[in-house]
Amino acid sequence: MTGSGEGDRVRTGIQVLDERLKGGFPRPSTLLLFSDKPTEKRLLAENFAVQGASAGETTLYVDFFRAPTLARAELSRFGKYPADHLVMVDAISSQLMVDSSEAYRIKDIDDLRGICDVIVQAIQEQKPSRIVIDSMEFLADHFHKEAVLDQWKRIIDEAERVRGVTCFLFINWTYHERDLSAIRALSDFVVEFQSSMRGGILRNSMRISEMEEGGIRTNWIPYTFKDLVGVTVYFPRIMVTGPFNAGKSTVVRSLCEKSISIDRMGTTVAFDYGSVNITGIEAEIFGTPGQERFEFIFKIFAREVSGVLLVVDASRPEDFERARHMLELIGPRIPYVVLANKTDLAGALGPDAIARKMDLPEGTPVVPTVATENKGVRDALLILAEMIIGVR
Amino acid sequence: MVDDLHPRIVAVLQELRRIPDVMAVALARRDGLLIAHVLPKSMDPKRIAAMAAAIVGTSEMAASEMGLGAFFQSIVDSGHAKMLATGAGEEGILITMVRTDANMGLVLLSVGKAVQAITDLLERAAVAPEADA
Numbered sequence: 001m002t003g004s005g006e007g008d009r010v011r012t013g014i015q016v017l018d019e020r021l022k023g024g025f026p027r028p029s030t031l032l033l034f035s036d037k038p039t040e041k042r043l044l045a046e047n048f049a050v051q052g053a054s055a056g057e058t059t060l061y062v063d064f065f066r067a068p069t070l071a072r073a074e075l076s077r078f079g080k081y082p083a084d085h086l087v088m089v090d091a092i093s094s095q096l097m098v099d100s101s102e103a104y105r106i107k108d109i110d111d112l113r114g115i116c117d118v119i120v121q122a123i124q125e126q127k128p129s130r131i132v133i134d135s136m137e138f139l140a141d142h143f144h145k146e147a148v149l150d151q152w153k154r155i156i157d158e159a160e161r162v163r164g165v166t167c168f169l170f171i172n173w174t175y176h177e178r179d180l181s182a183i184r185a186l187s188d189f190v191v192e193f194q195s196s197m198r199g200g201i202l203r204n205s206m207r208i209s210e211m212e213e214g215g216i217r218t219n220w221i222p223y224t225f226k227d228l229v230g231v232t233v234y235f236p237r238i239m240v241t242g243p244f245n246a247g248k249s250t251v252v253r254s255l256c257e258k259s260i261s262i263d264r265m266g267t268t269v270a271f272d273y274g275s276v277n278i279t280g281i282e283a284e285i286f287g288t289p290g291q292e293r294f295e296f297i298f299k300i301f302a303r304e305v306s307g308v309l310l311v312v313d314a315s316r317p318e319d320f321e322r323a324r325h326m327l328e329l330i331g332p333r334i335p336y337v338v339l340a341n342k343t344d345l346a347g348a349l350g351p352d353a354i355a356r357k358m359d360l361p362e363g364t365p366v367v368p369t370v371a372t373e374n375k376g377v378r379d380a381l382l383i384l385a386e387m388i389i390g391v392r
Numbered sequence: 393m394v395d396d397l398h399p400r401i402v403a404v405l406q407e408l409r410r411i412p413d414v415m416a417v418a419l420a421r422r423d424g425l426l427i428a429h430v431l432p433k434s435m436d437p438k439r440i441a442a443m444a445a446a447i448v449g450t451s452e453m454a455a456s457e458m459g460l461g462a463f464f465q466s467i468v469d470s471g472h473a474k475m476l477a478t479g480a481g482e483e484g485i486l487i488t489m490v491r492t493d494a495n496m497g498l499v500l501l502s503v504g505k506a507v508q509a510i511t512d513l514l515e516r517a518a519v520a521p522e523a524d525a
């Protein structure tokens with residue numbers, strides 16, 4: 001099923017994921033985009049389609065819900081793409097009895113076999129590298145389960161023949177757990193979606209699991225959508241903390257293009273803030289003060305923390321105890337990376353010595369940095385990002 | 393219900409924004425994340441949310457330290473304008489910027505109304521089934 005080389009993978013466009021997937025989803029493969037509530041999972045499918053079309057790959061989009069003009073307008077929010085690389089299967093125009101300029105049209109929406117004949121014909125003729133079926137619940141709601149499952153398999157077989165990656169969108173309304181496991185078993189990857197509301201803010205996240213034994217299984221990955229940018233991994237809060245004068249404000253400044261520090265006489269009295277946008281990851285960065293008398297600031301900001309960059313001055317082991325204490329203030333079980341900062345100074349300890357002196361759990365990353373020269377800081381953030389989304 | 397929370401909040405903020413001399417309105421969470429805003433383009437809403445949380449957090453702490461009773465509002469009184477950071481329920485901070493010479497009676501009345509509406513919306517969202525997903 002898998003192979004090597006660029007042409008054997010289709011990129012998701014989310015770089016941290018693509019790296020972990022060795023370049024993207026393998027061709028051919030079958031993805032199930034699944035949720036049991038209406039969520040924003042169509043975003044990911046649309047992003048996936050536009051990523052393909054804009055990279056010059058032929059992409060087939062089967063849409064049971066929207067007229068093609070509307071679908072195309074909505075897809076263009078994900079970026080520019082050459083219209084002819086995105087081939088639509090139009091299920092709506094015939095029902096509305098309007099003209100359609102799309103090459104593939106479903107004439108009779110009450111004929112399951114006929115619907116799938118059009119899809120299969122499009123797959124055979126276009127040999128798309130990406131196929132989106134939006135969505136299977138439309139078929140599941142209208143036709144008998146056994147017939148739907150048969151056609152589902154038929155589409156998978158045809159897609160495999162042209163080595164396409166197929167995304168099936170599916171909200172489960174009616175099927176039982178036994179049918180669901182059968183559907184999962186047809187898939188190589190299952191992507192689940194979740195939305196949750198916390199204190200007035202809606203968060204979307206997804207989790208990717210490879211069905212194969214020992215395959216990839218990520219944590220819940222928070223994501224966001226922006227017009228023309230598409231889907232990006234989004235961390236609402238990365239905390240930068242550590243002892244007095246360790247270089248926290250400098251770290252925030254070097255990570256973020258625009259940042260603010262509420263500093264007085266060289267020390268942070270409130271917080272540092274900036275946002276970063278690198279390689280498909282967007283994050284809000286909050287730096288804390290280091291001095292004990294400002295510890296109440298932690299109580300304000302230490303909520304919904306995605307991960308922590310713990311900055312220590314590598315030449316001051318006497319502060320390490322304090323560093324550990326600050327980590328505890330933020331809370332348990334939050335992924336963190338230690339930045340061994342100021343490694344340019346004489347007497348700076350190496351990562352191993354720091355891990356030992358701080359008595360860090362086995363495997364905790366300790367990254368040497370020189371924040372004033374922007375060295376190592378980005379690497380530390382990327383390592384933290386991989387830990388949070390569970391691909392490290 | 394949860395899906396239309398954001399537009400409902402924005403509607404409350406817009407209504408407050410229409411009061412004479414109110415220049416900008418935003419809603420932040422107590423932990424400094426932005427919920428919604430109707431701010432002019434020149435202001436960075438996320439930064440303002442973080443600052444308001446620090447102001448309110450610090451003010452609350454000061455109020456309790458000095459035994460002033462329950463916190464209600466912080467006012468930043470500056471050259472051209474005032475910034476009011478008002479607690480809106482357990483979770484929210486309503487940020488209102490008004491011109492210095494505004495009719496403060498009307499402004500405070502309108503802020504109070506908006507706070508009540510937002511508190512209700514946030515509380516209802518918190519008990520919706522998605523809240524603890």
Ligand SMILES: Nc1nc2c(ncn2[C@@H]2O[C@H](COP(=O)(O)OP(=O)(O)OP(=O)(O)O)[C@@H](O)[C@H]2O)c(=O)[nH]1
Nearest residue numbers: 244245246247248249250267268290342370371372
């Ligand atoms: N030599 C060296 N100096 C550094 C480095 N990083 C930061 N500094 C310096 O260390 C001093 C403190 O840096 P800040 O970034 O303000 O430290 P902080 O941790 O935010 O300090 P507080 O907010 O007071 O706790 C500044 O003079 C920085 O220029 C580094 O990698 N090497």
Ligand SMILES: [Mg+2]
Nearest residue numbers: 248249267268
């Ligand atoms: Mg600082």
